[in-house]
Amino acid sequence: MWNFPLFPEQASTTARQVDLIFLVELGVVVFFSVLICALIVFFAIRYRRGAKVNRDNPPIHSTAVEIIWVGIPLVITLGIFVVGTAIFFDIYAPPGDASRIYVVGKQWMWKLKHPEGKREINELHVPVGRPVELWMTSEDVIHSFYVPAFRIKQDVLPGRYTSIWFKPTKPGKYHLFCAEYCGTNHSRMGGWIYVMDPAEYEKWLTDGTQTDGTMAMQGKDLFVKHHCAGCHGVESTVKAPKLEGVYGSRVPITEGNEIQPHFVVADDRYIRSSILLPKSQVVAGYAPVMPSYQGQIGEDDLLTIIEYIKSLGSKGTRETRR
Amino acid sequence: MSNEHADNGHGHATAVDTDGHGHATGHGHEDHIHAEPTNPLFKYVFSCDHKVIGIQFLFSGLLFFVLGGLLAMAVRWQLAWPWKPMPILSRLIPSWAENNYLMPPDWYNKLFTMHGTVMIFFVIIPLLTGAFGNFLIPLMIGARDMAFPKLNMFSYWAMPFAFIAIANAFIVTGGAPSAGWTSYPTLSTSPTSTPGSFEAQTWWLVALLFAGISSLMGSINYITTIIMLRAPGMKMFRMPMSVWGLFITAILQAFALPVLTSALVMQLLDRTVGTNFFSPAGWVVANGPAVVGGGLPLLWQHLFWFYSHPAVYIMILPAMGFVSDIISTFSRKPLFGYKPMVFAIAAIAGLGFIVWGHHMFQSGMNPALGATFMLSTMMIALPSAIKVFNWLGTMWGGRIQFTAAMLNAIAFVAMFLIGGLSGIFMAATPVDMHIHDTYFIVAHLHYVLFGGSTFGIFAAIYFWFPKMFGRMMNEPLGKIHFVLTFIFFNGTFFLMHIIGMHGHPRRIADPTVYEFLRGSGITGMNQFMTLSAFGLGLTQILFAVNFFYSLFAGPKAPNNPWHANTLEWTIASPPPYFNFAKIPTVYHAPYEYSVPGVEADFLPQTQPRPTEAGPLDPVMS
Numbered sequence: 001m002w003n004f005p006l007f008p009e010q011a012s013t014t015a016r017q018v019d020l021i022f023l024v025e026l027g028v029v030v031f032f033s034v035l036i037c038a039l040i041v042f043f044a045i046r047y048r049r050g051a052k053v054n055r056d057n058p059p060i061h062s063t064a065v066e067i068i069w070v071g072i073p074l075v076i077t078l079g080i081f082v083v084g085t086a087i088f089f090d091i092y093a094p095p096g097d098a099s100r101i102y103v104v105g106k107q108w109m110w111k112l113k114h115p116e117g118k119r120e121i122n123e124l125h126v127p128v129g130r131p132v133e134l135w136m137t138s139e140d141v142i143h144s145f146y147v148p149a150f151r152i153k154q155d156v157l158p159g160r161y162t163s164i165w166f167k168p169t170k171p172g173k174y175h176l177f178c179a180e181y182c183g184t185n186h187s188r189m190g191g192w193i194y195v196m197d198p199a200e201y202e203k204w205l206t207d208g209t210q211t212d213g214t215m216a217m218q219g220k221d222l223f224v225k226h227h228c229a230g231c232h233g234v235e236s237t238v239k240a241p242k243l244e245g246v247y248g249s250r251v252p253i254t255e256g257n258e259i260q261p262h263f264v265v266a267d268d269r270y271i272r273s274s275i276l277l278p279k280s281q282v283v284a285g286y287a288p289v290m291p292s293y294q295g296q297i298g299e300d301d302l303l304t305i306i307e308y309i310k311s312l313g314s315k316g317t318r319e320t321r322r
Numbered sequence: 323m324s325n326e327h328a329d330n331g332h333g334h335a336t337a338v339d340t341d342g343h344g345h346a347t348g349h350g351h352e353d354h355i356h357a358e359p360t361n362p363l364f365k366y367v368f369s370c371d372h373k374v375i376g377i378q379f380l381f382s383g384l385l386f387f388v389l390g391g392l393l394a395m396a397v398r399w400q401l402a403w404p405w406k407p408m409p410i411l412s413r414l415i416p417s418w419a420e421n422n423y424l425m426p427p428d429w430y431n432k433l434f435t436m437h438g439t440v441m442i443f444f445v446i447i448p449l450l451t452g453a454f455g456n457f458l459i460p461l462m463i464g465a466r467d468m469a470f471p472k473l474n475m476f477s478y479w480a481m482p483f484a485f486i487a488i489a490n491a492f493i494v495t496g497g498a499p500s501a502g503w504t505s506y507p508t509l510s511t512s513p514t515s516t517p518g519s520f521e522a523q524t525w526w527l528v529a530l531l532f533a534g535i536s537s538l539m540g541s542i543n544y545i546t547t548i549i550m551l552r553a554p555g556m557k558m559f560r561m562p563m564s565v566w567g568l569f570i571t572a573i574l575q576a577f578a579l580p581v582l583t584s585a586l587v588m589q590l591l592d593r594t595v596g597t598n599f600f601s602p603a604g605w606v607v608a609n610g611p612a613v614v615g616g617g618l619p620l621l622w623q624h625l626f627w628f629y630s631h632p633a634v635y636i637m638i639l640p641a642m643g644f645v646s647d648i649i650s651t652f653s654r655k656p657l658f659g660y661k662p663m664v665f666a667i668a669a670i671a672g673l674g675f676i677v678w679g680h681h682m683f684q685s686g687m688n689p690a691l692g693a694t695f696m697l698s699t700m701m702i703a704l705p706s707a708i709k710v711f712n713w714l715g716t717m718w719g720g721r722i723q724f725t726a727a728m729l730n731a732i733a734f735v736a737m738f739l740i741g742g743l744s745g746i747f748m749a750a751t752p753v754d755m756h757i758h759d760t761y762f763i764v765a766h767l768h769y770v771l772f773g774g775s776t777f778g779i780f781a782a783i784y785f786w787f788p789k790m791f792g793r794m795m796n797e798p799l800g801k802i803h804f805v806l807t808f809i810f811f812n813g814t815f816f817l818m819h820i821i822g823m824h825g826h827p828r829r830i831a832d833p834t835v836y837e838f839l840r841g842s843g844i845t846g847m848n849q850f851m852t853l854s855a856f857g858l859g860l861t862q863i864l865f866a867v868n869f870f871y872s873l874f875a876g877p878k879a880p881n882n883p884w885h886a887n888t889l890e891w892t893i894a895s896p897p898p899y900f901n902f903a904k905i906p907t908v909y910h911a912p913y914e915y916s917v918p919g920v921e922a923d924f925l926p927q928t929q930p931r932p933t934e935a936g937p938l939d940p941v942m943s
Binding site (some may be wrong): 022047 | 429430500502512515603653657660661662704708710711715739743744747750757758823830831832838906913940941942
């Protein structure tokens with residue numbers, strides 16, 4: 001009846017690293033808890049009032065002893081710090097070959113989108129053994145993308161992109177939670193991650209009813225629909241920055257009375273804010289005439305349009321987190 | 323500190339031994355003793371007497387403890403039997419009928435929000451700093467009252483505004499606040515995001531503002547009183563650990579509270595006049611009106627935790643002080659390493675200001691910043707190790723008396739140890755990534771706040787009840803209460819570590835929607851925890867019976883029932899209106915137990931050390 005595993009399932013490369021530190025810490029904590037609790041009980045019994053024991057010269061302080069019991073935890077915690085930090089940096093540095101999946105959280109569902117165009121709700125299909133980067137934002141309140149079997153968790157914030165990556169190691173079906181309390185039906189905001197064999201995954205990606213093409217193609221449609229193409233399109237005669245090759249490049253910006261422009265990298269964040277708050281960082285040499293699209297384009301469409309702009313060619317290296 | 327040096331010079335015990343009362347002149351509190359007010363309204367209600375104010379905080383704190391406890395019972399019911407109607411309550415509340423007499427998820431969200439809010443802001447902080455801070459500080463440093471008695475009265479009478487606001491929050495449209503005790507925007511700022519954010523969240527903010535004002539007034543008073551009004555000979559390093567704990571806590575409050583206050587005002591403005599401190603650009607919630615935005619939701623988290631992490635130490639440092647005094651008294655032995663204990667408290671408080679980011683490792687923080695917070699967090703293990711080992715060292719070679727107060731104090735050490743050690747799991751960022759926002763955190767924080775703070779509060783009540791009310795509490799009943807509380811406490815909270823490690827998220831109204839939480843293992847553990855929680859709740863009836871019976875019918879307390887050394891035990895129980903008929907002179911730190919050459923096994927701070935005992939060790943005074 002109490003069919004309960006001692007340890008939660010490990011299904012990603014991160015899980016193994018995290019569990020390693022967890023076990024080391026568990027060892028340290030159990031050792032000291034048991035030792036000290038046993039000493040408390042031992043002293044309590046041995047030195048109880050009325051017990052006939054030798055109480056001569058009980059020490060009331062000892063600098064040497066204090067140094068020892070500061071020194072031991074210092075060494076242990078520094079050890080954990082070094083190993084933990086290395087793993088932590090690793091968790092936030094996606095490998096170059098990671099494929100990106102877009103995630104939008106809203107009360108109370110997860111909307112996921114593959115660059116190939118496939119959309120999912122509360123389900124995510126990924127191939128085994130390939131790193132996946134999640135590029136996430138929220139439409140309303142803060143959510144948190146949590147897959148216990150992968151040992152990953154990342155808050156998803158409105159008005160901001162956050163990301164995390166994982167590399168599944170075992171095909172199977174794993175729970176997805178929202179870990180940040182997000183209102184009435186928070187407990188029902190979750191779903192499943194399906195880790196599939198790569199061949200099966202390819203089949204899954206291509207078969208299906210969605211026919212509106214890749215995310216970039218969908219983005220192009222949105223680009224036209226929202227009249228972006230009127231000014232930013234290749235044939236446009238309006239003086240607006242052209243978007244070919246802009247993704248990942250350094251664009252010159254003039255703000256206020258600045259004469260010398262400064263440069264910002266045209267990454268996902270910059271493009272998003274250029275659509276929503278176009279007057280905040282205007283490309284040098286252009287008039288601040290673009291209207292704001294605040295409240296008109298949802299977060300998932302923004303991601304789709306950015307994916308299209310990205311497909312117009314990018315300069316230099318892949319944009320890395322922050 | 324300069325005042326202390328001016329008063330006492332640099333000698334240790336000798337300087338004061340020779341010229342006794344001469345120091346009092348600088349303080350000027352010998353000469354104006356006001357008469358006790360005769361009007362009961364000013365004697366018991368709007369009193370400026372620190373002892374009455376302390377007892378007012380004690381009673382209101384214990385009253386809210388009952389409310390917070392009942393909220394917790396309801397939370398536990400839902401976690402163990404989410405598909406069963408709650409006995410009695412489910413038929414009484416009209417809104418439950420629509421949900422087949424089951425608890426609606428909104429209700430659950432309100433329960434845990436209010437449980438956390440009430441327990442932290444209306445129980446633990448007011449009990450530790452309000453009740454014991456007020457009652458003990460003047461008595462323990464040999465003063466007749468606080469430095470600012472009227473300010474002290476206002477500090478209590480700011481609380482009823484908070485009580486009214488928080489009570490009102492339960493009944494306004496949409497019901498009680500339901501954004502969690504942390505009230506993260508944008509859940510808390512958008513009126514449409516959760517029913518509690520429609521109106522009640524505003525009252526929540528007002529309640530916390532008043533509670534904060536109360537604490538701020540109290541902390542200024544404590545700092546001033548401790549610096550200015552110490553009796554002659556009461557050098558800083560002769561103060562009892564209780565006073566040290568309260569002093570450093572007051573400093574924490576004075577520096578951290580303004581940040582919370584401004585954050586609360588910012589959220590209040592966001593909610594009422596439409597500012598956008600915490601609302602991002604172009605943002606719409608649940609089909610509500612579009613928001614101009616331009617703010618940052620993460621800003622709140624930084625401001626909130628900049629206060630609320632030090633608040634964790636506000637909730638534990640006074641208890642550490644009380645426990646140090648109690649363990650030393652009942653071990654009949656000096657506190658092990660007095661000065662290292664003081665420095666450890668100061669170090670914990672200092673580190674407390676640079677660790678707030680460890681609540682936000684998953685919030686979208688740069689990993690380099692996360693690593694910095696990880697390091698500062700891990701360093702807290704060092705002063706904490708000093709505390710735990712020194713308590714152990716105090717018991718080593720002692721002559722231990724197991725009173726109810728001592729048992730609670732020992733439990734504090736063991737439970738704080740477990741709660742503190744489980745903190746290193748969270749401090750390690752990769753592990754925190756897994757256990758953050760799971761029941762592991764719930765286990766950790768309850769081991770610190772119940773296993774630590776609450777056992778500390780129980781120990782302090784059993785220890786100082788005779789001084790507060792002039793009557794003894796019933797010891798056997800106190801011991802039974804302790805044993806049952808200890809067992810049920812561990813039964814309630816220990817298994818949370820295990821389900822948390824398996825990824826059981828916190829704050830979920832219905833755990834059965836997930837396959838692995840539906841399994842017999844986790845359901846069984848949840849039901850066991852709930853039964854233990856009910857046992858824990860029922861056990862507190864014993865405490866209430868003991869408390870109120872002893873209040874009226876307990877045996878009369880002698881001046882010094884525990885043979886303790888601190889100044890409050892040198893005067894009558896309960897102390898007279900202005901405490902000390904004559905301001906006492908202090909000759910040594912309060913840990914002179916079992917001094918060679920002294921017949922009794924204790925030596926009050928008002929009596930000089932006998933010459934044959936030799937000079938006092940510099941570490942100890």
